Amino acid sequence: MPIKLPHPRILLNNVSCMRNAQTVLRKINVSVHDGSALVLTGANGSGKTTFLRMLAGFSRPSAGEILWNGHDITSPGVFQQYKLQLNWLSLKDAIKDKLTVLDNVQWFEVLEGKCGKAKGALELMGLGRLVNEKARMLSMGQRKRLQLARLLAIDRPIWLLDEPSVALDDEGVRLLEYIIAEHRKQGGIVFVATHLPIEIEDAMSLRLPQRFPRRKTMVDLLD
Numbered sequence: 001m002p003i004k005l006p007h008p009r010i011l012l013n014n015v016s017c018m019r020n021a022q023t024v025l026r027k028i029n030v031s032v033h034d035g036s037a038l039v040l041t042g043a044n045g046s047g048k049t050t051f052l053r054m055l056a057g058f059s060r061p062s063a064g065e066i067l068w069n070g071h072d073i074t075s076p077g078v079f080q081q082y083k084l085q086l087n088w089l090s091l092k093d094a095i096k097d098k099l100t101v102l103d104n105v106q107w108f109e110v111l112e113g114k115c116g117k118a119k120g121a122l123e124l125m126g127l128g129r130l131v132n133e134k135a136r137m138l139s140m141g142q143r144k145r146l147q148l149a150r151l152l153a154i155d156r157p158i159w160l161l162d163e164p165s166v167a168l169d170d171e172g173v174r175l176l177e178y179i180i181a182e183h184r185k186q187g188g189i190v191f192v193a194t195h196l197p198i199e200i201e202d203a204m205s206l207r208l209p210q211r212f213p214r215r216k217t218m219v220d221l222l223d
């Protein structure tokens, strides 16, 4: 008897996406199961952030469909439930400088109707000694660690990570790799757009094609 594979948690079925009246993503097909990771790479402007925005529901596919548990995420009833599965990390960190480091995580927990994980998450990310400092005191890498602590505290199953390792030192990158691996062990799904190498075991990878031939730069002209 043939083995019946489970339906993917998320399925991108021939998906295209336009931005500014131009097709940025063209006919993408991806099946994502619980515990999987997809790493998106490609040149500047190739569409990595657009891909994540589309998964987050900020941009709609111009063709094809994105299915979650077999349902189109753009249907209003489905989207309300689907968006509660998502945890988004981007270069805009939404950190409130006047609040303490701890409050910056607990505030998100409160919005989520959760509590109790903020301190442990900050400790894991190496910010334990800074919990009572104002967030404006943090360096760039420490701000990124705070964002990652939020992911852990809020604890939603689907992570959409846009350049998560930017500004992290080597130890920070190892921690990032560790929390991604742990999240996947619990059945979580991780999408990562990155220019920097991140070690993610058995990850699927999608390299988006460059959209335009590279223009001549000043260096070419001097040559």
Ligand SMILES: Nc1ncnc2c1ncn2[C@@H]1O[C@H](COP(=O)(O)OP(=O)(O)OP(=O)(O)O)[C@@H](O)[C@H]1O
Residues within 6 Å of the ligand: 019, 020, 024, 042, 043, 044, 045, 046, 047, 048, 049, 050, 051, 211
């Ligand atoms: N706010 C916007 N409005 C309209 N078009 C946009 C906007 N942001 C980006 N685009 C277009 O979408 C294309 C893809 O951009 P996107 O940010 O997805 O690329 P990326 O692969 O994430 O790039 P990078 O490596 O620079 O972060 C860009 O070429 C740009 O023309």
